[in-house]
Amino acid sequence: MKKRSPTSLEYALLGLVHMQPRTGYDLRKIFETTPMGHYSSSPGAIYPALKRLEQQWLIEGEVAAQDTMRPKRIYSATPHGVDILREWVSQAILTEDLLRKDDELMLRFALMGTVVDHNVTRRFLEQMLQALESYIPELEEVLATLSDVGPPHGRLALSSGIEAYKARRRWAQEAIQEFPSAGNRGRKK
Amino acid sequence: MKKRSPTSLEYALLGLVHMQPRTGYDLRKIFETTPMGHYSSSPGAIYPALKRLEQQWLIEGEVAAQDTMRPKRIYSATPHGVDILREWVSQAILTEDLLRKDDELMLRFALMGTVVDHNVTRRFLEQMLQALESYIPELEEVLATLSDVGPPHGRLALSSGIEAYKARRRWAQEAIQEFPSAGNRGRKK
DNA sequence: CCCCCCATGTAACATGTTACATGATTGA
DNA sequence: TCAATCATGTAACATGTTACATGGGGGG
Secondary structure, three states, X not given: OOOOOOOHHHHHHHHHHHHOOXXXXXXXXXXXXXXXXXXXOOHHHHHHHHHHHHHOOOEEEEEEOOOOOOOEEEEEEOHHHHHHHHHHHOOOOOOOHHHHOHHHHHHHHHHXXXXXXHHHHHHHHHHHHHHHHHHHHXXXXXHHHOOOOOOOHXXXXXXXXXXXXXXXXXXXXXXXXXXXOHHHOOOOO | OOOXXXXXXXXXHHHHHHHOOEOHHXXXXXXXXXXXXXXXXXXXXXXXXXXXXXXXXXXXXXEEOOOOOOOEEEEEEOHHHHHHHHHHHOOXXXXXXXXXXXXXXXXXXXXXXXXXXXXXXXXXXXXXXXHHHHHHHXXXXXXXXXXXXXXXXXXXXHHHHHHHHHHHHHHHHHXXXXXXXXXXXXXXX
């Protein structure tokens, strides 16, 4: 039996309940009201996803308000769930991930705080920087080859993307300083 | 009969065949090899989507290589398709679109070159700037309220997002100058 | 002659969307 | 008591993913 890997939404839910136990409703509110917000949020997505995670033992729900019907379940991550989450956030970053899995990449970073140490975080940022260093020039080259005739919208859209990646590169260079390498450990501040 | 509106992928296909007639294979290659690349690209997504567009008269396919079996179809946009495309790219931009439909927003910009004049493009950029001016401070406020204890990953991920939006604001301010307003028309360069 | 690229398609499957439904609790 | 918010769920549907299948043509 091949265990197909969780979706982004499922990882997001797993990470959030690991940070702190929550109900399905809590999770929905997070997606509705915070900047985490493009991960769905409709009950038809959340509740089935929680059920799947529970079936795979990645999270477990404790029933509160036991006497009423339609009991409320408070979920938290199981040790196995934490392992799976850690494995996911620790995956190597490929250049193409910047194009095809960009959201997932930042989600991984946002959720890694509670499952890995600063060495893994640092490695993540180093790999992201490497990917950006190889991808940005590639995009600039594409931009340079685009013909000047016709509407500029395509070219402008591409340069918007390039600027976004450059902003991310600056961000990563700043961020990495908060995670000193083994050699420099403890010397910061 | 309610005509449900096309998906992003369908709009992308519609826009691309309007720029220039193409086969399904051409479209797949675009998604595989260019920066337009996170829009799917698998045959199981492209060919059914083209079929749907054809059924709604948004595109039409001309059959080439008529004598062989498995004939190759070259698609182009119908006048009705162009209307629908124009309507879509011209929609008003809401602040929440920045969070929930960001990709779609940039796709709309990239595809609008061949269907609207520079006044509409300018309006698009003005509305995007307005949305950014209202959204960026909102995010900064959220960032300021986040507690300093615990792992910084969440805060850093948020500031990465903020920097991306700021980069987009700079880009939009630059880009808008390529589309002079009615009052300044023709005065540029 | 074989492999790769051109070129199109389908079938099974999982996920997510939209809309609906239920009922408890809290504050005005 | 009325409305809003808390809280969970399901059913129908459309879309997209993965994997498979077919076949022609060109180049080494």
